[in-house]
Structures are given as C-alpha cells and as structure tokens.
Amino acid sequence: MIHLTDELLNEYLDHELADRAPVENHLAACADCAARLAALKALFTELESLPELELTHSLAARFLPDPVPTPQLPRWLTLTACLQAALALTVIMAAAPFVTNLLPAIKTPSITEILNQLQSLWIAWLDFLSSFSLPAIPQFPPIEISSLVLSLILAGVSLLWLVGNGLFLKNQIK
C-alpha cells in the first residue's frame, strides 16, 4: 500500500485540500497513516494551546498626551487657609448668641413695602421712556453715483476679496 506523504497530511489538517475524500478513504483503511495524522494533530493542539502571557506594563502610555498637572498650592498657604476657616467658624459660633439678641432690633422692610417700591420704580421708568426721543440726525447731501460706477466698484471689491482670500489660504493648502 502506498502511504500518504507528510505534505498531504499537513495540507489535509490545514484544510488546504480541495478534495479531501481520497485522503479520508485512505486514513480509514491505513492505521500507519492514521497514527501519523494523530501525531501531527497532537502537535497542532500543543502549539495552539500555548497560554498567552500578560504584559508587565501598558504600552498605551507612550501614545497618550501628558496629563495636565493640577496646580498645587504651597503647603503653608493651605495651612493658613485652614486655620483662617477654623478661626472664622469659632468666631461665628461664639458670636451667635449676641447676634440673636440684636436681630429683633433691626427693622427689615416687609414684602409689601418692597413690592411697592419696585412698582414706583417701574412707573418712573415707563414715564421716562414715554418722554424719550432720539436726537435729530444731521442730513447729508445726496451722492449721485451712476449704476455703471456702482457695478465697477462692486466688481473691484469682489476681485480684491477673492485675491486676498486666495493669498491667505495659499499656505494652508500647501
């Protein structure tokens, strides 16, 4: 019996054979070739079961922009601010009973009074607006321009605009 070549077995396992039937028929009848195929298959399995390793560090850092450092206040300034806050809190707590005694003596306007004041301000504003008039605009003598001159001016300005933009964008397009 003629055995299958190693090349044929490799191509069979790699699914590169157009016609697999002749090889399969031979393998069914030949124990030697079936054993060679099994050994090759075992090698495939071993190779493909190789575990993946992990990286010890990320490779992405190199491609990321440097993080913007957050401004750090000097330590003495932070401490001073904390002390000030604590001091202010203590003073407020100590002064609270005295302030509570003084509060009734302060006269605060009622909501009705505030609304009345707002209403009178609004009426005064409306009065001002009703009597307001713009200052007279001085009259200029009329300028006579023929339609031809006007067209020429418009064409010239458009041309200048196009040339100017072209020059401005030339470097960017490059």
Next chain:
Amino acid sequence: MDAPTDRDLILRARRGDAEAFGELVTRYQASVFNVCYRMTHERREAEDLAQETFLRAHSRLGTFDIQREFGPWIRRVAANLCLNRLEAQRPVSELDDERDADPTQSPEAALEVRERSEQIRGALASLPAQYRAVIELRHYQELSYNEISAELNLPLSGVKSHLFRARKLLAERLK
C-alpha cells in the same frame, strides 16, 4: 454608552486624537505582545517590538484600509516586524526565563503546564526565523497558505515546505 468601535477610534486617531489611538493600543497590546513573544521568546525584546509595532501602525494609519479589521492587521505587522528583526540578528538571542503561569491551577499542574509551555516556546525559538513566521501566521493568526504567501512575499510552494519542515523540527524537538 457603547464602547467606540475600532473603526471610530481609527478615524479619531487619524484626526490626531491621541487618546483614541491609546485606546486601540490598550485593546490590542496583549495579543501583539504575544505574537512578538512567540517569535522572540524574550520578554524585553517582545515588549520593544510590540511598542515598535504600534509606532509603525500609528505612522501608517493614514493609509490603513478602514474596511479591514484592525486586530488581524496589527498582528501581521507585528509578525513581519519580528521576522525582519530576527533575520537581521541571525544568532538566536538568549532565551528568556519567563514562565507561563496560571494562578487558577494547582501548583503541580501549573508547574507541568509551565514546563511544557516552556519546551514549546524553546522549540519555537530554535527554529529559523522564516519557519517561526509561518508557524505564527498559520497556527496563531489562522492565515491560509495563500495569505501567508502574500504576507511574507514567498511562493506558495515555499510556504508549504516551510510549514512542513518547521512542524517536523518541532515534533522532533518536542518528543
């Protein structure tokens, strides 16, 4: 919110968005590193090559065909880069003492797997560079003979003979 697709990230990276490319690197760095490690069997070198692969990819992003998948493409770039490096070096570099560890296995089983993995990696590292490349592209990147031929610029017959010989050598060394 759904994570952006590779395609979105590539388009953003092309417009200069460094964070988008950083995200692509994060997604594929492990697989690219493993390609390089299988090819070189040396951790430091594999990390350098993986980094270089991403640098190369970054510079070629403008010409990358957006219809293709990024993962397979970057792994092929890595395999080619490793092949070029190995061919330039020629003498086989000193093998790494890295071990394959799986924390979920028992110590004895883990040791057994580590030893066998190490033998396989050692056997792979002992192959000529071209043989390593065809094994990498066929077994780990699942390319067809025609695709390997195009990728390595080898005739089809060369791909077949490289694969058969590489496997024969591996089988002998792993007995």
